[in-house]
Amino acid sequence: MTDNEVGNIIQxxxxxxxxxxxxxxxxxxxxxxxxxxxVVCGPSGSGKSTLIRCxxxxxxxxxxxxxxxxxxxxxxxxxxxxxxxxxxxxxxxFNLFPHLTVVENLMLxxxxxRKASKDxxxxxxxxxxxxxxxxxxxxxxxxxxxGGQQQRVAIARALCMNPEVILFDEPTSALxxxxxxxxxxxxxxLAREGMTMICVTHEMGFARSVADNVVFMDQGEIVxxxxxxxxxxxxxxxxxxxxxxxILTH
Amino acid sequence: xxxxxxxxxxxxxxxxxxxGLTLQLLFLSLAIGTALAIILLLMRIxxxxxxAAPTMVYIYIFRGxxxxxxxxxxxxxxxxxxxxxxxxxxxxxxxxxxxAIVALSLNTGAYVSEIFRGGVLxxxxxxxxxxxxxxxxxxxxxxxxTAPIAIRLCLPAYSxxxxxxxxxxxxxxxxxxxDMMGIARTIVAETYAxxxxxxxxxxxxxxxxxxxxxxxxxxxxxxxxxxxxxx
Amino acid sequence: MEVLTxxxxxxxxxxxxxxxxxxxALFLTVLFGLIGAAAKLSNSRVAKAVAxxxxxxxxxxxxxxxxxxxxxxxxxxxxxxxxxxxxAVKFVDFPPFWAGSLAIALIVGSYATETFRGAFLGVDPGxxxxxxxxxxxxxxxxxxxRIPAMWRLALPPFGNHMLSLIKDTALVxxxxxxxxxFVAEQAIGYTAKPFTLYLVVGMIYLSFSTIITLSVMAxxxxxxxxxxxxx
Numbered sequence: 001m002t003d004n005e006v007g008n009i010i011q012x013x014x015x016x017x018x019x020x021x022x023x024x025x026x027x028x029x030x031x032x033x034x035x036x037x038x039v040v041c042g043p044s045g046s047g048k049s050t051l052i053r054c055x056x057x058x059x060x061x062x063x064x065x066x067x068x069x070x071x072x073x074x075x076x077x078x079x080x081x082x083x084x085x086x087x088x089x090x091x092x093x094f095n096l097f098p099h100l101t102v103v104e105n106l107m108l109x110x111x112x113x114r115k116a117s118k119d120x121x122x123x124x125x126x127x128x129x130x131x132x133x134x135x136x137x138x139x140x141x142x143x144x145x146x147g148g149q150q151q152r153v154a155i156a157r158a159l160c161m162n163p164e165v166i167l168f169d170e171p172t173s174a175l176x177x178x179x180x181x182x183x184x185x186x187x188x189x190l191a192r193e194g195m196t197m198i199c200v201t202h203e204m205g206f207a208r209s210v211a212d213n214v215v216f217m218d219q220g221e222i223v224x225x226x227x228x229x230x231x232x233x234x235x236x237x238x239x240x241x242x243x244x245x246x247i248l249t250h
Numbered sequence: 251x252x253x254x255x256x257x258x259x260x261x262x263x264x265x266x267x268x269x270g271l272t273l274q275l276l277f278l279s280l281a282i283g284t285a286l287a288i289i290l291l292l293m294r295i296x297x298x299x300x301x302a303a304p305t306m307v308y309i310y311i312f313r314g315x316x317x318x319x320x321x322x323x324x325x326x327x328x329x330x331x332x333x334x335x336x337x338x339x340x341x342x343x344x345x346x347x348x349x350a351i352v353a354l355s356l357n358t359g360a361y362v363s364e365i366f367r368g369g370v371l372x373x374x375x376x377x378x379x380x381x382x383x384x385x386x387x388x389x390x391x392x393x394x395x396t397a398p399i400a401i402r403l404c405l406p407a408y409s410x411x412x413x414x415x416x417x418x419x420x421x422x423x424x425x426x427x428x429d430m431m432g433i434a435r436t437i438v439a440e441t442y443a444x445x446x447x448x449x450x451x452x453x454x455x456x457x458x459x460x461x462x463x464x465x466x467x468x469x470x471x472x473x474x475x476x477x478x479x480x481x
Numbered sequence: 482m483e484v485l486t487x488x489x490x491x492x493x494x495x496x497x498x499x500x501x502x503x504x505x506a507l508f509l510t511v512l513f514g515l516i517g518a519a520a521k522l523s524n525s526r527v528a529k530a531v532a533x534x535x536x537x538x539x540x541x542x543x544x545x546x547x548x549x550x551x552x553x554x555x556x557x558x559x560x561x562x563x564x565x566x567x568x569a570v571k572f573v574d575f576p577p578f579w580a581g582s583l584a585i586a587l588i589v590g591s592y593a594t595e596t597f598r599g600a601f602l603g604v605d606p607g608x609x610x611x612x613x614x615x616x617x618x619x620x621x622x623x624x625x626x627r628i629p630a631m632w633r634l635a636l637p638p639f640g641n642h643m644l645s646l647i648k649d650t651a652l653v654x655x656x657x658x659x660x661x662x663f664v665a666e667q668a669i670g671y672t673a674k675p676f677t678l679y680l681v682v683g684m685i686y687l688s689f690s691t692i693i694t695l696s697v698m699a700x701x702x703x704x705x706x707x708x709x710x711x712x
Binding site: 056057058081084085087088089091093095096097098099100101108109112113141142143154157158160161 | 377382383385390395
Binding site for chain 2: 537538540541542543544545546549550553554557644648649650651652654655662669673674675676677678679680682683686687690691694
């Protein structure tokens, strides 16, 4: 399961997040160890997206501490940049850059942030595209690809900066049903290779087979966490039970 | 009331002599105005109130008053002020051409900066977030993600503004400049034949408008290659 | 501003002329816009062609040219007509107020045509289908479903048309209408302070455009009140 000797790669201590008057996160405590696969689930509005968006500072937390790979997240741009280089993100709506081809999408960040040379950059990008089995679309525009293909490119793009952790924000929620498995397969491969990941998703099958730890959130709080076996078969909290009933029976 | 075709054939070449001035007014004001618009845009979206507020006031004033009044203030009004007459800009502001360029540029700058701002706001937030998640700095995100997409979004409105600017150049004739409009007015004053002269001038302006629109249509098509999907 | 004493009431009356011109032109603009949109949306090829010609001509021609053409052109027509009755008549002046309001209404009306057409096409077809399914007649559907949707869509761009209208009224001074610019020119003759006086004219127009902008904002808020969600 978790490997405490290597240390925790992500640590959230008592994190609060307010949007105006509305409190989206209430006293969240979470640790993620290197190589751990965490699935975060919960009803909409529970704060799960907000949680992971705080980890790469797309949202700024209002109180508490967030430490990623030894860097504490503050307003300081240096800290934020350092964290973002090591944390990759895959979005629900893919967010591929429409004005760049598939391979150019992957090459942009390494070129600008790591000043990679053109040939090396392209070679690395093509390798990543092969890894997600989409190398023959390399020179196409994103708009020419299906949703499932675009999301696989998005995963490859997240990998192009060699992140230590990848955050997934409902990666399959915007996909037609027949494309969900091609994306989940890529994510399962990544998990098998030992990538640390935090995944917000409704795909409970994925959670059961891949997750080391399942986190259930409701109304801004972490209600229950546990390995999939205990979480799904023996939930401790009534709220968890209710959620599982709603999501697993229809 | 007869239509004097001979007059038309005689007047058109004379009016076309003014096309040089018309085009100079157009291109110079467009270039300066667009450059100004970029500066104003960056100030407006900088997030710093001391940059954004004056910009918003400037835009509000220049979009809220008639351009004719702006031209008059600069050409007739500024000479009243001593510090203007003593400044280094006086040689420019003393001449009607200089005043026209200044007025048109300042005016266009205000409109175009709002057009650019509309384009920037139209860029899907998710795309800049994806850039941020990849570790791109704010500057890089603006140059490589926001700007290319925003420019394409702005093109229709920008092309409309270029047409508007072209039409505004005709107002230079009110401060003695002999662009096409100015020459036309002189001819009409001499011949009392407004239909022949003004209608033919109208055709010339319509041709210029058509050229502007076709050019931007072509640019837009080229910039949208990536949108026409094959799926 | 001691220089302005004695001129305040002249400016007041001049501003009143501007307001009158604005409302007359506004009425005509809506009229031309609706007719134009109806023509473009109709099935008649002739109507569509005429409407297209209308929008192309009036959107591509400088406003000042349209104004001068109408003013001098109308004067000539009137003079010819008058000369039929009384050959001694040399020149009949066409009131600049009417030449001006007609001209600027035709110009802004050509933009309004596109706005109204876009608003009509922008109505959610699903809503129209629902209305028909409920048994509403064509006319009822138009009044109770299409129009409420249309005016909400047309409001923001139409607000811009109104701003164009108020600014174009300044141009009518060129054909002699005695409004604010005219007053300013007279005052300049006496006071030799062109900057101050044209600045006053600018501020008058700025107040008008502010009033228009605020009114449109209030209208938009009212129009969209059904969309305000709790929290």
